[in-house]
Amino acid sequence: MDPSARRAIWDVIQQYRRKCSILLSTHFMDEADLLGDRIAIMAEGKLRCAGMWLYLYEKEDILAL
Numbered sequence: 773m774d775p776s777a778r779r780a781i782w783d784v785i786q787q788y789r790r791k792c793s794i795l796l797s798t799h800f801m802d803e804a805d806l807l808g809d810r811i812a813i814m815a816e817g818k819l820r821c822a823g824m825w826l827y828l829y830e831k832e833d834i835l836a837l
Contacts, residue, residue: 782807 773781785807786795798804804811805825812822821831 782803785796788794790811794807796804796807808825810823811825811827812830813820813828821828
């Protein structure tokens with residue numbers, strides 16, 4: 773997805789995030805930080821950690837997967 777389309781999607785998600793639940797799959801932690809209230813990290817098909825972004829940053833071993 774080109775940068776302008778990505779930004780347009782971000783705007784739509786931010787507009788609707790308080791009105792409904794949105795599930796977003798991404799490889800970009802900055803995108804998850806900006807758009808997510810709660811973040812889940814999966815590796816090798818398994819859920820490794822889930823929580824608020826600050827909690828995940830404190831779990832350095834999880835982010836190194």
